[in-house]
Amino acid sequence: MDKNCSAFREIGDDLIKQTLEQTSQNLSLTARILGIDRSTIYRRRRKHNW
Numbered sequence: 001m002d003k004n005c006s007a008f009r010e011i012g013d014d015l016i017k018q019t020l021e022q023t024s025q026n027l028s029l030t031a032r033i034l035g036i037d038r039s040t041i042y043r044r045r046r047k048h049n050w
Contacts, residue, residue, distance in 0.1 A: 016044055 016034065020041070023029040031038045044050075 013044055013048065016041055017048075017050060020045075020050070 016030065016036075019030045019033055020027070023033070027038050027041050031041055
């Protein structure tokens with residue numbers, strides 16, 4: 001993976017984590033706000049042990 005792609009993924013991970021904190025860990029609401037699938041959030045949480 002090149003540096004740009006890695007940097008975008010890190011930004012995405014940070015955004016997911018911040019949104020989860022703002023929504024009191026509400027996965028459905030976080031997914032709706034960010035316009036992504038809940039499965040994406042599950043995968044990122046599992047990958048980073050959030």
